[in-house]
Amino acid sequence: MYKPFDQMPANARIWTYTSNRRLDKSELEILSSRLSAFCELWNTHGALMPTSFEIRFDQVIILAVDESQLGASGCSIDSSVRVLRDIENELDIDLLNQGKVSFIKSEGDLEVNPILGIKSKVTEGILQAETIVLNPVVKNKADLENNWKIKAKESWLNKFFEN
Known part of the structure; x- marks a missing residue:
């Protein structure tokens, strides 16, 4: 229902x-x-x-x-x-393929890219440590509100940024 x-x-x-x-x-x-x-x-x-x-x-x-x-x-x-x-x-869309990285561009729009090649977005400066990414592993509504939008450096993408 x-x-x-x-x-x-x-x-x-x-x-x-x-x-x-x-x-x-x-x-x-x-x-x-x-x-x-x-x-x-x-x-x-x-x-x-x-x-x-x-x-x-x-x-x-x-x-x-x-x-x-x-x-x-x-x-x-x-x-x-x-x-x-x-x-x-x-x-004619792709929903079920989980091999995507989604991040919010400076103007507030969502950009979705395949995981393969995401390093080039970092190298080009398009995806930065402070860029907000969507955390795909949220499990409940509270997580959605509190942990869905996180900085790239707080996600698995942190390996691409210098410490």
Whole structure:
């Protein structure tokens, strides 16, 4: 059963999926419609789960499940991946490939790059130690609010910066 994202508890489990490109208005409408329908019926072993989603930067999907009442099973997580795969095909985007680094450019836009070649962004000065990157390993909504946007030097990227 769908709940507004802001009503999800801090301990709600989350998954983030970043598109390789920014979505336009019509694509965002399709995405929102598909995710709303999915969240309304997302269940584990036939029992509906309190779920939600949010789209940030017009390219990051955040799925949330309140597991305090009912935990997400492997089958229920698989069903979310199937929906995302269908969305990928429909919109011709890459969501499920986790080999991406996302950082916020000076004008506030999100830039998404493949992990391979990220060192060249550092060498070119595009990605710096103080650049805000999106931490892909956040696990719950509280982490999303407190640890999702971090400085590159506080992430695994720190190995690219001189100490």
